[in-house]
Amino acid sequence: MEIKDIIATIKKEKPNVKSVYYVGCGASQAELYPAKYFLEANAKALRIALYTANEFNYATPKGLNEDAIVVTCSLGGTTPETVAASKLAMEKGAAVIAITNNGESPLAKACHYLVVHNWEGSYSAKMDKMNKALLIAVEILNQYEGFETYDAMVNGCNSIYGIIDEAVKSVLPEAKAFADSYKDDEVIYVMSSGATHKVAYSFSICLLMEMQWMNSGSFHDGEFFHGPFEITDKNVPFILLMNDGRTRAMDSRALTFLERFDAKTTVIDAKDFGLGSLLPGVAEYFSPMVISAVLRIYAEQLAIVRNHPLTKRRYMWKLEY
Amino acid sequence: MEIKDIIATIKKEKPNVKSVYYVGCGASQAELYPAKYFLEANAKALRIALYTANEFNYATPKGLNEDAIVVTCSLGGTTPETVAASKLAMEKGAAVIAITNNGESPLAKACHYLVVHNWEGSYSAKMDKMNKALLIAVEILNQYEGFETYDAMVNGCNSIYGIIDEAVKSVLPEAKAFADSYKDDEVIYVMSSGATHKVAYSFSICLLMEMQWMNSGSFHDGEFFHGPFEITDKNVPFILLMNDGRTRAMDSRALTFLERFDAKTTVIDAKDFGLGSLLPGVAEYFSPMVISAVLRIYAEQLAIVRNHPLTKRRYMWKLEY
CATH class of the missing domain: 3.40.50.10490 (Glucose-6-phosphate isomerase like protein; domain 1)
Incomplete structure (x- = not known):
């Protein structure tokens, strides 16, 4: 499913989402940061937080409930803490989007919506994880609150691969x-x-x-x-x-x-x-x-x-x- | 004014606070973290974020408006970025609480509510800054959302000085x-x-x-x-x-x-x-x-x-x- 459609589907089921939680470990946590940063800067009502996965598992925020979207991320989809966090979020009734390079991985199976990102083949492919996380944030913001710079952001998400391919030369x-x-x-x-x-x-x-x-x-x-x-x-x-x-x-x-x-x-x-x-x-x-x-x-x-x-x-x- | 009364006064004026922003630099930013952590973990509706001051000044979050409480912190009250952030928050209509050791400092003059913390004299005095920030968070949570562990938290805020004095021996x-x-x-x-x-x-x-x-x-x-x-x-x-x-x-x-x-x-x-x-x-x-x-x-x-x-x-x- 396209990211835009994932968020539209979530919104139909959960029109009153209050919180968006980003959860990952190490590089995958860091790669969620631009999305978290964008949303924290631009959202007027949504609550935003970013967790290393076991922090989320052991000291689970009280806002994790059926009014939350949780975005989890792991390159290979096998990071045990992140898989556990994804399952926990599902149990708590949140809508869970997992971002991984491996569509058959444990993480890919512990989510409601799967976003498979590229990795091998080019330097721009390695940024697909970060970019897809950002696009999810852009869609959440635009569909839940409206966002005046939406077109420029979507254009950025589409254009960035070519810009990177050129930059690295x-x-x-x-x-x-x-x-x-x-x-x-x-x-x-x-x-x-x-x-x-x-x-x-x-x-x-x-x-x-x-x-x-x-x-x-x-x-x-x-x-x-x-x-x-x-x-x-x-x-x-x-x-x-x-x-x-x-x-x-x-x-x-x-x-x-x-x-x-x-x-x-x-x-x-x-x-x-x-x-x-x-x-x-x-x-x-x-x-x-x-x-x-x-x-x-x-x-x-x-x-x-x-x-x-x-x-x-x-x-x-x-x-x- | 007591911290409890500060929050009660803010609530009278702003019954619909949505966001609580913590702003400081270096150690003062870090000393706001337990408060931010507590509130992010326990709040069900309030939006929470922590900024180094110039990040707040240059990329000001859109949620900074009359529905926000901003807590700024600087030991000597002279950190230019934090003073600027405090002024910016006042301009945007937020309720601004400043925490500083110097009640005559520029930061003390750039806020609606002043909380002067101890520093010299003992190891527990050096924790007064962190503890007062936490107590502000506890009062915000309890007065705006209710909080079942309120009494235990207030007791902790009162008891911690003695616990520290004993610990350091x-x-x-x-x-x-x-x-x-x-x-x-x-x-x-x-x-x-x-x-x-x-x-x-x-x-x-x-x-x-x-x-x-x-x-x-x-x-x-x-x-x-x-x-x-x-x-x-x-x-x-x-x-x-x-x-x-x-x-x-x-x-x-x-x-x-x-x-x-x-x-x-x-x-x-x-x-x-x-x-x-x-x-x-x-x-x-x-x-x-x-x-x-x-x-x-x-x-x-x-x-x-x-x-x-x-x-x-x-x-x-x-x-x-």
């Missing part, structure tokens, strides 16, 4: 330079703001810590000046993800500070890929997708120079834990 | 051992769950990065198994903050993993201070206060052995940025 030299420069660093900090905030988080915990066993921390760059910036010094390594949108002033302020004190700074800037002119008025919500896709190439180059494939794990998928 | 030996053991570490990870999630964050970005210039990262311990745990190895330094409440299973799972692989692990456990028996049914919401107070002693000991006072800064309060 040019970044290999910068990605190689990044990998050479950061490969031996003892810790790498990643920061951003706006809808891209959790891209910084997922690059830190998944690409660097999980897939490269490199030390890392992440935080919102608006928070940078309220603590973390005291770590800044010549050659301390940072990655700054700059949005094309309203929160860019925070990104720029952080960049000015990093440059002033000669930190080792790598910038991935949505503006470099023309997002603002391609998607006027809504570029900020698509910044995380372009930046994530570009970051994937940076991670691949880091994996090559460090001789540590992105697929290499010591615990994940290997042990019971 | 016994921890100096462990704090000294922690300081000796972690003083030369290149990076320290901090994690927790539930209402204590952001205590891990603030210890990481404020106590370690800001006040000790030590590298650090933090994440939710339910997320640990979805990325960060691949960094675990013999002697990799972690601080695990364990809650006395529903999310403890996540904390315990992380502890089991850290011990299994001989990570360098320091645990601050709310259960060690009898929280569950002292505050039956609501201990989870007070875990962050006891743990934060204890952590303060750990930070003080770290500062002593590293000969780096907690007051020492190179940028904050010294430069324009």
Whole structure:
């Protein structure tokens, strides 16, 4: 079923939805963030929250009931906590939409509505998960509350794949330079703001810590000046993800500070890929997708120079834990 | 005015409040988190969100209007972003409650209702900010929606100071051992769950990065198994903050993993201070206060052995940025 039709079907059954809960783990939680961010910023009546799955399972919010929509997400559809959360949400009477790459997975079977996303084949395919989550949010907002920028958002959701395919063509030299420069660093900090905030988080915990066993921390760059910036010094390594949108002033302020004190700074800037002119008025919500896709190439180059494939794990998928 | 009376006054003027926004920066944002967590978990109709102040200023949520309560927080009451957010919220017609230690500060003048919290004098005084924010949430919930555990929560808010004063008496030996053991570490990870999630964050970005210039990262311990745990190895330094409440299973799972692989692990456990028996049914919401107070002693000991006072800064309060 098309996403638009899924929401229309839910609305027929549940015309008075109050709460929208997003539930996932790790990268999948982070990839729900742009949708959560968009909806929290633009909804006038809907209640919005984002949970790591076991937080949702153990301390279940009282708003989880028949007036809720729950969007769960897991790439392979096997994350036990997320499958449990999806089942719990169904038991509580919520309408449950699961987003997964595997339409036969346990998660795909623990939902009312299944959204299968692409993954393999291109950098833009890897952003299909984040984009479909965002489109679900756009449809929820428009159908339940109305949304004046609906057409621009839907156009963005349709156009973003081509924009990403174009963006990733040019970044290999910068990605190689990044990998050479950061490969031996003892810790790498990643920061951003706006809808891209959790891209910084997922690059830190998944690409660097999980897939490269490199030390890392992440935080919102608006928070940078309220603590973390005291770590800044010549050659301390940072990655700054700059949005094309309203929160860019925070990104720029952080960049000015990093440059002033000669930190080792790598910038991935949505503006470099023309997002603002391609998607006027809504570029900020698509910044995380372009930046994530570009970051994937940076991670691949880091994996090559460090001789540590992105697929290499010591615990994940290997042990019971 | 008493907090209970503040909310009663707001309710008279605004009987149909829809949204409660929490706004602060750095530690003050983190100290609003238990209140936000409590309200998000227990409210059936109210919409809840927490913002770093400039995110609120630049990408102001559409729900900020005359049907909103905004709670802003800044220790000294001078944080420019938070003062701006407080003014913005007043302009938009929201009821604005400011929490600050300085009743004459710019923030104290940019609000409808002022809540002055204690700070100096004791470890429990330092938790007054977090506790008053929580009490505001309890009153909002009870007066707007009703809340069956209201009495237990109010009792907790009243009793927690004595519980903290007692808790901190016994921890100096462990704090000294922690300081000796972690003083030369290149990076320290901090994690927790539930209402204590952001205590891990603030210890990481404020106590370690800001006040000790030590590298650090933090994440939710339910997320640990979805990325960060691949960094675990013999002697990799972690601080695990364990809650006395529903999310403890996540904390315990992380502890089991850290011990299994001989990570360098320091645990601050709310259960060690009898929280569950002292505050039956609501201990989870007070875990962050006891743990934060204890952590303060750990930070003080770290500062002593590293000969780096907690007051020492190179940028904050010294430069324009």
